[in-house]
Amino acid sequence: MISLFVIQSTSFCNLNCNYCYLPEENRKMKNVISLDTVEKASKLVLQSSLMPESLTILWHAGEPLSAGVSFYEQALEVINRNNIHSKELSYSIQTNATLINEQWCLFFKKYNFNIGVSIDGPGYIHNSNRIGWTGKPSFEKTMEGVNLLKKHDIELSAICVINEASLEYPDEIFNFFIENDFQSLAFNLEEIEGANTVSNLLNNEGFSKSREKYTKFFKRLLDLWIKSEGAIIIREFNNFINKALKRKDFSNYTPMLDVSQGLQCITVRTDGKLVAFSPELATGVKENPDKFVVGDVLNMEYLEDAYANENFKYIRSEINNGIQKCKDSCAYFGLCGGGWPSNKYAENGSFDSSETKSCSLHTKAVSDVVINGLINRKEFKLC
Numbered sequence: 001m002i003s004l005f006v007i008q009s010t011s012f013c014n015l016n017c018n019y020c021y022l023p024e025e026n027r028k029m030k031n032v033i034s035l036d037t038v039e040k041a042s043k044l045v046l047q048s049s050l051m052p053e054s055l056t057i058l059w060h061a062g063e064p065l066s067a068g069v070s071f072y073e074q075a076l077e078v079i080n081r082n083n084i085h086s087k088e089l090s091y092s093i094q095t096n097a098t099l100i101n102e103q104w105c106l107f108f109k110k111y112n113f114n115i116g117v118s119i120d121g122p123g124y125i126h127n128s129n130r131i132g133w134t135g136k137p138s139f140e141k142t143m144e145g146v147n148l149l150k151k152h153d154i155e156l157s158a159i160c161v162i163n164e165a166s167l168e169y170p171d172e173i174f175n176f177f178i179e180n181d182f183q184s185l186a187f188n189l190e191e192i193e194g195a196n197t198v199s200n201l202l203n204n205e206g207f208s209k210s211r212e213k214y215t216k217f218f219k220r221l222l223d224l225w226i227k228s229e230g231a232i233i234i235r236e237f238n239n240f241i242n243k244a245l246k247r248k249d250f251s252n253y254t255p256m257l258d259v260s261q262g263l264q265c266i267t268v269r270t271d272g273k274l275v276a277f278s279p280e281l282a283t284g285v286k287e288n289p290d291k292f293v294v295g296d297v298l299n300m301e302y303l304e305d306a307y308a309n310e311n312f313k314y315i316r317s318e319i320n321n322g323i324q325k326c327k328d329s330c331a332y333f334g335l336c337g338g339g340w341p342s343n344k345y346a347e348n349g350s351f352d353s354s355e356t357k358s359c360s361l362h363t364k365a366v367s368d369v370v371i372n373g374l375i376n377r378k379e380f381k382l383c
Helices: 035-046 069-084 104-109 141-152 169-179 205-226 235-247 279-283 303-308 311-327 340-349 357-373 379-380
Strands: 004-010 054-061 089-096 114-117 156-162 184-189 266-267 272-277
Touching: 004 069, 035 069, 035 184, 035 266, 069 141, 069 311, 104 141, 114 141, 141 156, 156 169, 169 205, 184 235, 184 357, 205 235, 205 311, 205 357, 235 357, 266 279, 279 340, 303 311, 303 379, 311 340
Parallel strands: 004 054, 004 266, 054 089, 089 114, 114 156, 156 184
Antiparallel strands: 266 272
16 A cells, blocks of 8 residues: 655755755756646545555655745645545645745644654754755754744654764754754765765765764764653654564564555656655656656556556566565664665665665664663663
8 A cells, every 4th residue: 555645846945955865957947746747646646546544645855845835725625636535634744944934834734734844953063064055054044944833833853864974963963853842853864865976974985984973873862862751753763663562573574665665655756757666766867867767647547557667567676686685684674674775776776786885874773772772671661
């Protein structure tokens, strides 16, 4: 069944973050997905045999708020009109928060949106990478948006990108999110992915040092989290605990990532092209932006038609081969399920591969920290 429906409302972004995986030309393009495309895409998904009883629709890509409130009012009308089986729909949006105003807050409250804020911690950390096209730092505007959300009692979730410099500040980053009333926090490492072809964190020559610092960062973070009695949901810790408990209850349990299965995590681009695996694959590769496209919603009669697409079958086969390699070679497979296809392709040049540096840090190192620091303590009950 479908687990997440991602709609790229626009690829345009008012910021020029140093580590963005979207190509610069995409982020400068002031395009907005047409309502006709939203109509066709939502009809294909909501009326599909793969549609579950409840589904999250995530607006993502560049800066989604740049499409404007009026666009989303109309788009949600279209989507709800196609929800003929009265499925439970929830809406999420990932934003840099710099464009949030009173009108946006009223809209979010009206439709009960879940808001994910892209923010990397205190200003001296955040501003080192999240900057405008002229180089102007964005922290002040982001915090204006955050404070407006708080004023309207809208819950705050954050995605914080960890790079080499931020590893020096675990206390400052943790305390920042606690002090600013964030309810949940997820860490993404600065990955080699899409247009971002270089990461100091994953540099071959300094990788062993990066792994050491990454482990130290999360070890300190875990100590702070325990002392706070789980005052904030941290994705990396809560997900690990939940997986560990499931393995305890079900000996054969293996977490299978929805981004690897095909048509579980669905992404529709602004041009209507369909990507059936990791959303990060939607931009393709430099020489072929459509490399991972498996259909065009404007020309599809049924969502399930993607299963017959030759590119879908090839990608799925390659991903499955890579998952098998992980299963055969990796002791962490039961906590991972085979890794993210987008990381494998970006780092290894193929889905049919196993370990990536991203995996070594964000799966293996973090798992080791939690196993050594939490699993045998009474605080394990925090989950």
